[in-house]
Amino acid sequence: MVGEPGAGKTTLLSAIASHIKENTQHLPIFISLGSLQGITLEDYLLKKWLPDAMRLVNPQFIPSSEIENQLITRFYQSGVWLLLDGVDEMGESSPVEALNKISRELTNWLGQARVVLTCRLNVWDASLNNNILPSFDTYKTQEFKPEQVNKFIDKWFTCAGNIQRGEELKGKLTEPGKERISELVTNPLRLSLLCQIFYQDEQGELPETKAEFYEIFTRYFYEWKPELVPDVINSYQLKKELHQALGKLALAGIKSDLKFRLKRSLAVEEMGERLFKLAANQIK
Template sequence: MPTSDKKHKFILTVEELDKVQQRISQSKKLELSNEREKEIWTQEYLAKQANVSLSVAKRFLNRKTPMGESSFRALTQVLGFQPNEFSALQSLKDVDNKIFNWHKVCCDRLDHWKKRNVDLVIGDNRLDFGNIDRTFVPLDFLEKVKKESSQSKNTSKQQTEEYKSTQRYERQQDFLDVIIRDGLLEGSSKKYGQRLAIIGEAGSGKTTLLLQIGYELLKQPNNLVIWISLKEVRDKLEYLREYIIDEWLKGSNIAKNEWEQEFDNKLKDGCVWLLLDGLEDIPDKAHIVIGQFDVWLSKPKIALTCRKNRWDSDKADFASFGYGIYECVGYNSDQPSNFIDAWFGDDSDSANLLKTELQKANRHRINELIKYPLHLSLLCSIYEESESNFAFATNKAELFDQFIKRQYTRKITVDRFDADLVKSLGELAIKAIDTQSQLTNAEVKEKLGDRLDKALELGWLKPIDEYEQVYDFLHDSFKEYFAALAIDAWDFFLPRDHIDKPVKEKCYRIFEPVWNPVVLLWSGISRNPNTNNQSSLLIEKLIVFDDGCAKSNDYNNLGHFIALDIAFESNNIVLFDNILDQIIEWAFGTFNQYSKKREWYSISELAL
């Protein structure tokens, strides 16, 4: 790596400054934003092209203060100079190769995560970043706006804050151009440019987009892009700086003292980018974890992903950090066809047949399911081998059921479907969700035994760390599905003996956001009478739930909304209609035939 700034002063000589200023005066901008803009390079334009801050570009040109090597290199390179043209660089040995290795390490890291978190989930490299625009999920930029509301004409108006979409990005390149290339540079006019949060449902393309942001940032060789899967550093969350220095480059040929010095230089120059995947995997106090970056990053540049329900529940804690929020809103009715064409490639007949089927009038439910890339990729994978005898799933649980059975017959051709393997995976999934931790090698081997190899071959489990031998599921959605398969009765989610106060040493998983996807999958797993009866019993318990707070009974309100989702997933039309009628009455009030007046009910903010 480059040697320390203590030994080398990266600053222009008088002669070199003359040469640089002459080159700037001769350079013309590649693009002009308007007719009045001048073609000549300005200090602001030089900083933008080199991907450094304006203050660093000014230091480069005024010769008063030395700067970091990485910024010095970026500024000279963008002007078309070679390293040997500057005295500050001539004494450094093997600089070009080391800079290349530095950039390569970041690229290799992203490639590693792409292979494990995108290719593995989507499958068989059917989609690549070359045609990623065809699979891009539209993004809404959410801004906080003030809203006046009142319950009735007898109550005064109150101002509340809510997030509202102010712009939509339909093409990925538009997002990258406007937000990454322009918005993340210091001095940009784009609001929330240097910190952004990508939120959305499971499988909505958050990780894929974060990876693409990383590749875009690495087009500037001066950037250091650090990808961190928060799920895999849970035990290091309070010491992320130490983790980056001590472990992030584990296995590379870069000496720690050289890496640490250069890392500090890049921190000072504002060239370090943190890509944090999976904020929802931090069990609690996530705002404290991300708040530590303000302490040791002078100019924090962060992009992170988070499930929407977790972000919404903690948004008050995150508000002070000033993140620009971008929500993956799902495909509209026309966009899945682009994804399908990209998936099937040259097999246009299969693509056209599937698109024709999806356009039929009775395909509303499956079209609602495939609004996100993960679910659409599952459908394409299933349909690819089952065209002649294909039944479309009616809920998410059926879609996952079809996929794992298709995957099993494709990869394990000699055995009948291993129900015991699925049950054991479900028990492991419950443990992982309950403890919010990864699965150790000992836990997995104790539960699966000889079946571990089969689970790995199927891709349902994957090793996380070759050093510590820990495992995780293919995707959180698969973990939730396997967990749902292992749950027999409704009282797994809600204590059977609850009356009006918490039952000691019993879990109320039904009200924990992390279990919400599981209960919905559980509700839709089967249409057999036993499963439907279990769902109905849970619904009935929720709509009469008493939390002991007579004045508000917030959890009863929340229980109605959860019960509505369960009734929908389990196809219980009668209960769905009854619950919906109750919620509408709460929202709009009812007319009292005796008093001849409209009576209003309020719904807790918690339930909303």
């Protein structure tokens, strides 16, 4: 399953996992590939996923080779789904190498599973001519059509308890000169952010460009869950410091080898302990 950033790949993969769990006797295993961090898929399943899953049932669980063998046997019995999210987040040297690694590891007992994976479109396209995973069918997530945009807005504002506000947003998107923002929000992620912006903004003015869009969302982000960040909301200077520190961390992340899972030590080094804790508290 391929698509642009924010097109709903992870959301759809999660929905597939829920459907399998609720409607079949099969076993869905969801893995964020960015969590592998250089270890093999087999080792991750046996040494990380399996113990974590077992401790949800029994907090006193102690890993053993017997339990590992039971999982391997379950694969051979069929009915196991590997739902692998984010080929582009594996941190390999190239898209080809990332997909080659997946191909090499889907052998023996892992090869008995049915596999669904997600990947950003540019990574998948860069590897199309290599026939790395020839047995896979490719499905591409699509941008929203206008009627789907309206349906999403209706549902969002119904859940927010302000249907009239949703009607106002739909009207704004059809006004002359709003073609650019209307095009931007055919992406599900950006549309959800726009709903949040419009819900918070009493003036109801829409951004004109993508840069303005994200700048406005950053402004209203703190109003989303104000109880988590009261100090930031009440201090312009602290908010400025936090944004500068996050920008510094982003640049350091771009230059590092680990672009998707930054180490805590790097974040603390770039941001300082105080601002790191403040940022971490916002995503709990």
